[in-house]
Amino acid sequence: MGEEITLNITRYNPDKDGKYTTQRYSIPYKNDWSILDALNYVKAELDGSLTYRWSCRMAVCGSCGMMVNGTPRLTCSTYLNEFYPKEITIEPLANFPVIRDLVVDINDFMAKLKSAKPWIIRKNKRDEDDTSKEYLQTTGQMDKYYQQTLCINCTLCYAACPVYGLHPDFLGPAVIALGHRYNKDSRDEGKADRREVLASEHGVWKCTVVGDCTEVCPKHVDPSAAIQRTKVDSAINWFFSFLTGRK
Ligand code: SF4
Ligand code: FES
Incomplete structure (x- = not known):
C-alpha cells in the first residue's frame, strides 16, 4: 500500500440532523495533488454526498475557498505536500453561514459589493451608453488601481477579518478595495456616489487595521492598504466640505 494522508472534513446537512460533525477520510497521498484534487477523490471514490464548491481549478474563479488547518485558502492552489505527513482539517469559510458541508452563503457579500458600485460611473449617462467613445489612460493612471483589479471575489479576506466576524454589517x-479601485480610475466620475457607502458607519472607519485580509489574499490585492487609503480620501473630503460648506 502506498503513502496515505488523513483529511478531517466538516460535514453539515440541514435536511438531516443539522449538526456539525467531522468526518475522517484516509486517501492516497500524491505529491502533486491540491486539496481540491483530494476532495474530488473523496467525492468520486469514498463519499458522493460530500458537498463543496469549485469551478476553474486555476485560482481564477474564486469559488473554492475553505479553511485549511484554520486558515482561509483557495483549495485548488493549496497542495497536500505543504502539510504531509500531518493530517489536514478542511472546514467551511469562517464568518459565513453554512449551506451544506463546505459550501457557504455569500449573498451578504454580493449585496455589499453591489452597494459600493464597482463599475465606471460617468456624470453624463450618455457617456456610459456610447460605446464608440474611447477613454485613453496612461500606464501611470492605470498603476493607481491595477492592484485591486486582481481581486477574484473569493471572500477569503472576509473569513480572515475579525471585524467582519464581530460586526457582520x-x-x-x-x-x-473594489470601491477604491473605481475611485482611483481616471475614467470614473462616481466618487461621490460611493462615498455614502464607503464612509458610512459600516464602512472604512470600522476597520481596525489588523491586516489579516492582506495576509490571506491569494492575489496580493492588499485590501488593508486600500482601506487605509480610502480613509485618507474620506478624511480629506470631509475637511474640504467642512471648509467650503460643499457636500
Ligand atoms: S481582496 Fe483578495 S482575498 Fe479578498 S476577495 Fe479579493 S482576491 Fe479574495
Ligand atoms: S476552483 Fe476556481 S479559484 Fe479554485
Missing part, C-alpha cells in the same frame, strides 16, 4: 475588505 461591516462592508469588509474586498468591497472597500
Whole structure:
C-alpha cells in the first residue's frame, strides 16, 4: 500500500440532523495533488454526498475557498505536500453561514459589493451608453488601481477579518478595495456616489487595521492598504466640505 494522508472534513446537512460533525477520510497521498484534487477523490471514490464548491481549478474563479488547518485558502492552489505527513482539517469559510458541508452563503457579500458600485460611473449617462467613445489612460493612471483589479471575489479576506466576524454589517475588505479601485480610475466620475457607502458607519472607519485580509489574499490585492487609503480620501473630503460648506 502506498503513502496515505488523513483529511478531517466538516460535514453539515440541514435536511438531516443539522449538526456539525467531522468526518475522517484516509486517501492516497500524491505529491502533486491540491486539496481540491483530494476532495474530488473523496467525492468520486469514498463519499458522493460530500458537498463543496469549485469551478476553474486555476485560482481564477474564486469559488473554492475553505479553511485549511484554520486558515482561509483557495483549495485548488493549496497542495497536500505543504502539510504531509500531518493530517489536514478542511472546514467551511469562517464568518459565513453554512449551506451544506463546505459550501457557504455569500449573498451578504454580493449585496455589499453591489452597494459600493464597482463599475465606471460617468456624470453624463450618455457617456456610459456610447460605446464608440474611447477613454485613453496612461500606464501611470492605470498603476493607481491595477492592484485591486486582481481581486477574484473569493471572500477569503472576509473569513480572515475579525471585524467582519464581530460586526457582520461591516462592508469588509474586498468591497472597500473594489470601491477604491473605481475611485482611483481616471475614467470614473462616481466618487461621490460611493462615498455614502464607503464612509458610512459600516464602512472604512470600522476597520481596525489588523491586516489579516492582506495576509490571506491569494492575489496580493492588499485590501488593508486600500482601506487605509480610502480613509485618507474620506478624511480629506470631509475637511474640504467642512471648509467650503460643499457636500
Ligand atoms: S481582496 Fe483578495 S482575498 Fe479578498 S476577495 Fe479579493 S482576491 Fe479574495
Ligand atoms: S476552483 Fe476556481 S479559484 Fe479554485
